Amino acid sequence: MRAEQLHTITDDVLRTQVCVVGAGVVGRVVARELATRGVTVLVVEHNQTPSAPTEFAVTSTDFDVTTRPWVSRAGWPIPAQTIAAYSARALSYLGLAPPPTPESVGAALCPIAGQVTAANPVDLPDVRIVDATAIHLDTDATGAHVYALELSGLGGRRCLVEAKVFVLAMGAIETPRLLLASRRTLPSGVGNRYDQVGRYLQDRRHGVVARLSPAAAAAAFTEFRNGTPGFALSATVQRDERLLGCAMWFREAAKRGSMKVALDRLLRGKASASDVSIIGGGATGWAWRTAGLPRLGGVDVHAVVEQAPDFDSRVRLSDNETDAFHVPVAEIDPDDRQLATLRRALDLLTDEFARRDWPAPNIDPTPTLTAVNEPTGTTRMSTNPRDGVVDGQCRVHGVDNLYIAGPSVFPTTGHADPTLAAVALAIRLADTIAARMAATRLG
Numbered sequence: 001m002r003a004e005q006l007h008t009i010t011d012d013v014l015r016t017q018v019c020v021v022g023a024g025v026v027g028r029v030v031a032r033e034l035a036t037r038g039v040t041v042l043v044v045e046h047n048q049t050p051s052a053p054t055e056f057a058v059t060s061t062d063f064d065v066t067t068r069p070w071v072s073r074a075g076w077p078i079p080a081q082t083i084a085a086y087s088a089r090a091l092s093y094l095g096l097a098p099p100p101t102p103e104s105v106g107a108a109l110c111p112i113a114g115q116v117t118a119a120n121p122v123d124l125p126d127v128r129i130v131d132a133t134a135i136h137l138d139t140d141a142t143g144a145h146v147y148a149l150e151l152s153g154l155g156g157r158r159c160l161v162e163a164k165v166f167v168l169a170m171g172a173i174e175t176p177r178l179l180l181a182s183r184r185t186l187p188s189g190v191g192n193r194y195d196q197v198g199r200y201l202q203d204r205r206h207g208v209v210a211r212l213s214p215a216a217a218a219a220a221f222t223e224f225r226n227g228t229p230g231f232a233l234s235a236t237v238q239r240d241e242r243l244l245g246c247a248m249w250f251r252e253a254a255k256r257g258s259m260k261v262a263l264d265r266l267l268r269g270k271a272s273a274s275d276v277s278i279i280g281g282g283a284t285g286w287a288w289r290t291a292g293l294p295r296l297g298g299v300d301v302h303a304v305v306e307q308a309p310d311f312d313s314r315v316r317l318s319d320n321e322t323d324a325f326h327v328p329v330a331e332i333d334p335d336d337r338q339l340a341t342l343r344r345a346l347d348l349l350t351d352e353f354a355r356r357d358w359p360a361p362n363i364d365p366t367p368t369l370t371a372v373n374e375p376t377g378t379t380r381m382s383t384n385p386r387d388g389v390v391d392g393q394c395r396v397h398g399v400d401n402l403y404i405a406g407p408s409v410f411p412t413t414g415h416a417d418p419t420l421a422a423v424a425l426a427i428r429l430a431d432t433i434a435a436r437m438a439a440t441r442l443g
């Protein structure tokens, strides 16, 4: 990424139509979509070598935006079709084909077939990128309009960006952190009149929770040959048993890619499933060996479970720790209500395997789930400003020119990987801003 270092810029004020903060995939998509519509964009990014994921998975294009009475605060202000309308363009940004949706057979579990691709950086031609850290949003006295963003760079160089519109795309921790830390005018920060910023922090939990026998794995990979095989809890069972969203998928434990090679050979008739045999044993000693088939380390069952929104799960500013720019660091206080959902999902998986005559999965009796580190929800979308931070167009409630892009606007996550919906909403946001600028001649 070619960026100008702040200390090499002599101007004290940089002017642009739209300032996008954060050049992760979401910020890049907003910037690119606006630039292609002729809007002048300046991107601020303080990490010139982002540690982006090297590969990217989408297990489902279905985002659960529904109101669920058994999940407090569930329900998005926009319908699923709004996200779906942008899904095809979002998938193409991510280099993914639409995940196939195998026929749903059971009332309790729905088959899923995930897609994985190499992470695909989005180019930013015709966009000015400044290497700096955004440290403060300057507003008018009421907090209703952002007139500048303060940047800090190497050597303590400070600079202001003045823009018609600001878009925060800094991820679900740093975005609320900047809003909370922008407290020179209003002590509670920007967009925080109703104490909503940083709340409802959610992070799905993930773990390897079972292992498949080679015969079960062969059956699953053969049936779901167009994607990574797996199952998700159906909406019916979630409703009937008051459960959260949960997906389980099957992935070889070692030597990524070798399962695909093996299956390609099986499917092309170069080897048969009966050639497959176990060598070794136990959790790590599994391998498949056939004439010409690569060795595999076994097939794990991965599970991911939604976290329900909780007002008290939040990003807070530390009282005693600041970063290099003296901005308080974020403290995270996640909630854990997911094990019951996982246990039930594993029971149902065993039933589903029995129904299909597949050998039973070898379930870990004490599964451990850890945060996936894909936080969501901290600037949630809501119709009422008292229930969230942005409206259905992703504009911060009560601030006329400040928008948020990224998974922080999700009211709930369901089980699905978040980035596809975040990119879909980012494209929609660019449409919204471009239309608004055209209509009001903001440019």
Ligand SMILES: Cc1cc2nc3c(=O)[nH]c(=O)nc-3n(C[C@H](O)[C@H](O)[C@H](O)COP(=O)(O)OP(=O)(O)OC[C@H]3O[C@@H](n4cnc5c(N)ncnc54)[C@H](O)[C@@H]3O)c2cc1C
Residues within 6 Å of the ligand: 021, 022, 023, 024, 025, 026, 027, 028, 044, 045, 046, 047, 050, 052, 053, 055, 056, 057, 058, 132, 133, 134, 135, 169, 170, 171, 172, 174, 178, 373, 374, 405, 406, 407, 417, 418, 419, 420, 422
């Ligand atoms: C290891 C890993 C694997 C993942 N795998 C998947 C997957 O398979 N599928 C999936 O859907 N999702 C996956 N995710 C989640 C995915 O990475 C996020 O959903 C996605 O990155 C969100 O994009 P974003 O642009 O909103 O935020 P980010 O990628 O977090 O980008 C935010 C950017 O803002 C910049 N920034 C922050 N603060 C400031 C500041 N003050 N000033 C200037 N710049 C700032 C940061 O440097 C960063 O570049 C994964 C995440 C991780 C960590």
